[in-house]
Amino acid sequence: MIFDNTVPIYIQIMKLIKKDIILGKLELGAKVLSTREYAQELKVNPNTMVRVFNELEREGITFTKRGVGTFITESKEKVESMKKEMAEDIIRNFIDGMLELGFEFSDMIDLIKHRLEKEVVQ
Amino acid sequence: MIFDNTVPIYIQIMKLIKKDIILGKLELGAKVLSTREYAQELKVNPNTMVRVFNELEREGITFTKRGVGTFITESKEKVESMKKEMAEDIIRNFIDGMLELGFEFSDMIDLIKHRLEKEVVQ
DNA sequence: ACTAGTGTACTATATACATATAACACTAGT
DNA sequence: ACTAGTGTTATATGTATATAGTACACTAGT
Structure with missing residues (x-):
């Protein structure tokens, strides 16, 4: 670690x-x-x-x-809500961060797709 | 601030x-x-x-x-590379974070799209 | 009862961060 | 020369984090 x-x-x-x-x-x-x-x-x-x-x-x-x-x-519910919370945080950080850098919504989708294609190939 | x-x-x-x-x-x-x-x-x-x-x-x-x-x-180049670096970081954090939570690539696109629709409405 | 393995609690030390405060060194404009 | 506004440097204080080490309290199994 x-x-x-x-x-x-x-x-x-x-x-x-x-x-x-x-x-x-x-x-x-x-x-x-x-x-x-x-x-x-x-x-x-x-x-x-x-x-x-x-x-x-x-x-x-x-x-x-x-x-x-x-x-x-x-509590299964606790774990579910924890997962949801962590995912929300990550998504929020992504969107807010990209907006602050001046990217548009359409840019975000394109960039993610582009990056995911690269990842899949690897 | x-x-x-x-x-x-x-x-x-x-x-x-x-x-x-x-x-x-x-x-x-x-x-x-x-x-x-x-x-x-x-x-x-x-x-x-x-x-x-x-x-x-x-x-x-x-x-x-x-x-x-x-x-x-x-240096315009310095600023450009800085922006690219910051965007890469954000994208990387997003993808790595979501993978670590067990989300698939397709989930990520869907979640982002879904969230962006919400944002636009606001 | 005893013991091994737990969690709990405490003191001490070191480092990074942030603040408060002060002094010094350089530059430009007067 | 002087001065105001810079960056630079330094000491001291307080808080958070992480470590090291020690001791105590509880639980389960023997």
Whole structure:
């Protein structure tokens, strides 16, 4: 795992875990690695993982049983709304960013299509 | 100007100035506000503006004449490549982000089109 | 009861960022 | 020469982030 040093590591790990949930790599209700295990796995300080899980719990994504472990929420709805929220953010960033650079709506569609064609070829 | 506290202010101001150049609000070769004026305008510390201009100069976007002021590059090519770079970044973030959430290429086009229709109506 | 594996909490240190404040150096216009 | 307006440099302070290290509290299995 390589981190972008312009964004706090705990934020990046939060996104990583959210994506793992969305993609089904982490199942609903499943126990995740302990803070210490995750810290070792991601080569990060245990305290950073504590922060990650505190924030995720605050958002209702995970819950913890003291002395037992940390678990993914059981709520399918929560995961769905999380996915939708993350997608909305990405779409918004794209459109707003392109508008701010002076691109028109038609440019956006063209650029995306053009880029996707390239990707498919690869 | 409202700043997003998850990103360093000097980075946000750099983007702001780059956008102003791209949109022609700041002309090639033009003298920009002094660090002190910009600081007052954006309600930011003068040292933060010093950092902004140091970084922009390092990127070849601006140049300074000591005791005189700070100026936008004369190079049209520089501005063009900067715009292209910023657009590429935005497009890349969009595609990578959506792929990581499990969306297909066709989903992306649909979502963008759908969102753009909404925007136009507004 | 004991123990291993959890989460929790705390202190200390280092770095980046942003601010506040002040002083210095250069340039252009008077 | 002087002065106002530049950029430049420096010290100090506060906050957020990340790390290192330690200790405590709870739970489940033995």
